[in-house]
Amino acid sequence: MSGDVGTPTVGERRWVNGALGGFAWLTALVFFFPVIWMVINSFKNESEANTAPTLNFTPTLDRYREVTESAGGLLSFGEAFTNSIVIVLVSTLIVLALAIPAAYALAVKPVHKWRDILFFFISTKFLPVVASILPIWILARNFELLNTRLVLIILYTAINLPLAVWMLRSFFAEIPRELIEAAEIDGASLRGQLSSIILPMAAPGIAATALLCVIFAWNEFFYAVQLNPVDGSTVPIWVTTNVSTRGDFLAKLSAASVLACIPVVLAGWIAQKRMIRGLAMGAIK
Amino acid sequence: MILLTQVPFVMSIYYSLTDWKVVPPSPRKFVGLDNYSELLSDHFFRQAIWTSVQLTVFPVLAALALGTAFAVLLDRKFFGRGIVRTMLITPFLLTPVVIGLIWKNQMFHGLYGVINWLIEKVGGTPIEFVSQHPTWSIGITLVWQWTPFMMLIILAGLQSMPQDVVEAAKVDGSTPFGIFRQLTLGHLRPYMELGILLGTIYLIQVYDQIAVMTGGGPGSTNVPYFVFQRSIGGGWEFGQASSYSIVVVIASIIIATIALRVLSQLLKGEASA
Numbered sequence: 001m002s003g004d005v006g007t008p009t010v011g012e013r014r015w016v017n018g019a020l021g022g023f024a025w026l027t028a029l030v031f032f033f034p035v036i037w038m039v040i041n042s043f044k045n046e047s048e049a050n051t052a053p054t055l056n057f058t059p060t061l062d063r064y065r066e067v068t069e070s071a072g073g074l075l076s077f078g079e080a081f082t083n084s085i086v087i088v089l090v091s092t093l094i095v096l097a098l099a100i101p102a103a104y105a106l107a108v109k110p111v112h113k114w115r116d117i118l119f120f121f122i123s124t125k126f127l128p129v130v131a132s133i134l135p136i137w138i139l140a141r142n143f144e145l146l147n148t149r150l151v152l153i154i155l156y157t158a159i160n161l162p163l164a165v166w167m168l169r170s171f172f173a174e175i176p177r178e179l180i181e182a183a184e185i186d187g188a189s190l191r192g193q194l195s196s197i198i199l200p201m202a203a204p205g206i207a208a209t210a211l212l213c214v215i216f217a218w219n220e221f222f223y224a225v226q227l228n229p230v231d232g233s234t235v236p237i238w239v240t241t242n243v244s245t246r247g248d249f250l251a252k253l254s255a256a257s258v259l260a261c262i263p264v265v266l267a268g269w270i271a272q273k274r275m276i277r278g279l280a281m282g283a284i285k
Numbered sequence: 286m287i288l289l290t291q292v293p294f295v296m297s298i299y300y301s302l303t304d305w306k307v308v309p310p311s312p313r314k315f316v317g318l319d320n321y322s323e324l325l326s327d328h329f330f331r332q333a334i335w336t337s338v339q340l341t342v343f344p345v346l347a348a349l350a351l352g353t354a355f356a357v358l359l360d361r362k363f364f365g366r367g368i369v370r371t372m373l374i375t376p377f378l379l380t381p382v383v384i385g386l387i388w389k390n391q392m393f394h395g396l397y398g399v400i401n402w403l404i405e406k407v408g409g410t411p412i413e414f415v416s417q418h419p420t421w422s423i424g425i426t427l428v429w430q431w432t433p434f435m436m437l438i439i440l441a442g443l444q445s446m447p448q449d450v451v452e453a454a455k456v457d458g459s460t461p462f463g464i465f466r467q468l469t470l471g472h473l474r475p476y477m478e479l480g481i482l483l484g485t486i487y488l489i490q491v492y493d494q495i496a497v498m499t500g501g502g503p504g505s506t507n508v509p510y511f512v513f514q515r516s517i518g519g520g521w522e523f524g525q526a527s528s529y530s531i532v533v534v535i536a537s538i539i540i541a542t543i544a545l546r547v548l549s550q551l552l553k554g555e556a557s558a
Contacts, residue, residue: 017361017362017363018363020358020361020363021361021363021364021365021366023358024355024358024359024363024366024369025365025369027355027358027373028368028369028372028373029372031355031372031373031376031429031432032372032373032375033399034376034387034388034391034392034429035372035375035376035379037391037392037399038383038387038391041391049397050397051396051397052396052397052402053397053398053399053402132530133513133516134516134523134526134527134530138523215377215378218380219379219380219381219382221380221381221382221492221493221496222492222493222496225496235380236380236381236382236383236493239380239382239383239386240382240386240497243386243497250390250391250397253386253387253390254387254391257380257383257386257387260380260383261378261379261380261383264378264379264380265375265378265379267378268374268375268377268378269371269374269375269378272370272371272374275437276437276440276441276444
């Protein structure tokens with residue numbers, strides 16, 4: 001009997017599900033379209049890109065060749081990528097090295113007034129970067145750090161540290177307290193606890209945190225363009241050098257944009273499931 | 286940490302009380318609250334504040350609404366869900382500078398922008414989006430960039446929903462919409478709060494898109510860009526610019542607090558109704 005009632009509902013539900021799936025596909029394609037169009041444009045000639053939108057063209061890799069060739073006196077592709085990779089990796093490693101013990105202290109062994117400390121960490125994000133640029137610019141000039149990789153490494157560490165502590169704390173707080181206590185009774189040292197229980201269990205969370213740090217650091221433009229306009233310039237600055245006021249540049253700009261975005265986009269695509277799981281583990285508890 | 290975040294802030298407070306022009310160099314003079322009283326009468330500053338409010342409130346709420354809709358669409362099994370999610374996440378991973386340039390030059394452009402091409406196809410007249418509607422143009426790119434972020438947070442919330450409660454509601458004969466309104470929204474509340482908080486913090490500081498899309502101007506100069514213009518962007522009035530930034534900090538904290546309060550009240554009312 002129940003089967004007779006159930007069958008039409010299931011059939012209907014399958015139909016609704018299919019329609020919603022199709023709708024999701026349609027939405028996603030519309031939403032994703034600017035990216036597709038950018039990739040298409042990057043394979044065009046300038047004359048084909050700088051006209052009414054068309055799909056009638058012969059794909060060419062020439063624009064990629066043009067933007068990666070180093071032109072004298074200008075910021076080269078290789079230079080910008082080396083700078084960005086060094087700055088992003090070093091700053092993210094420092095962030096993790098500092099944030100893991102700090103988050104541990106806040107989550108597993110709450111120190112006195114830990115809520116205040118946590119709020120203090122996040123409150124530092126309220127100072128707009130533009131507001132801090134004046135004193136930072138003056139300090140950097142006085143310490144002769146303008147146009148060095150070091151100044152951006154320091155700043156990106158500072159930018160990402162609050163968010164990293166905040167996120168990691170919630171991941172650590174999810175770890176069952178009994179496990180840590182058991183390890184303590186077994187005589188594991190603090191370092192032993194960290195490496196045998198906390199780090200493996202919070203690995204997805206740590207990965208998600210590191211990824212967010214990489215995204216923010218790789219894409220950061222303001223500090224980079226203000227402090228390192230000459231040397232130590234990063235990829236976002238390199239992209240803007242492909243915009244020119246005279247002549248057509250859309251195809252070249254598209255090619256440069258694709259190259260600039262590929263590393264982070266690929267990392268994000270690969271890690272997306274971890275990111276969702278990481279956030280689900282309780283980024284807000 | 287303290288050195289990097291708090292020292293600049295304290296230095297800013299001090300600078301804001303001085304009259305200090307860096308280029309050409311002039312001695313720093315202590316002027317007390319003069320910068321702040323000038324600020325109140327500055328027409329351009331008030332304009333920048335209004336732009337900031339528009340460019341923060343609208344994108345945060347629109348991105349949250351759109352992100353929630355996407356997350357609900359994704360929270361069911363269908364063919365190619367992984368690919369759809371991958372496409373929807375992508376804008377958040379792109380470099381903001383690239384987002385600004387791409388939207389300006391290939392979407393909004395008057396002659397070869399895709400949107401204007403569509404408008405002409407349906408018989409409308411092309412619109413110079415970026416120069417005529419700078420606030421909307423930048424706002425739309427910000428929504429596009431931040432919707433995936435909101436979607437990820439809400440998706441995380443949806444996937445952590447206890448399924449037994451939903452099943453119980455279904456057995457009791459609740460409609461899908463009723464379940465969503467009464468159970469899901471309540472469960473998502475903290476996730477939405479987190480999205481609004483983080484979104485506000487980041488969006489109130491937007492600089493990149495403005496720099497590459499319009500380079501400032503009425504309707505697109507928000508407060509951060511205004512501070513930049515008055516200081517290292519050419520004005521070199523460090524004392525005055527510092528006073529602006531202090532105002533921004535205070536405003537950011539107030540806005541974030543209000544946003545959180547308002548939302549939690551709203552959802553509490555919803556849940557008890």
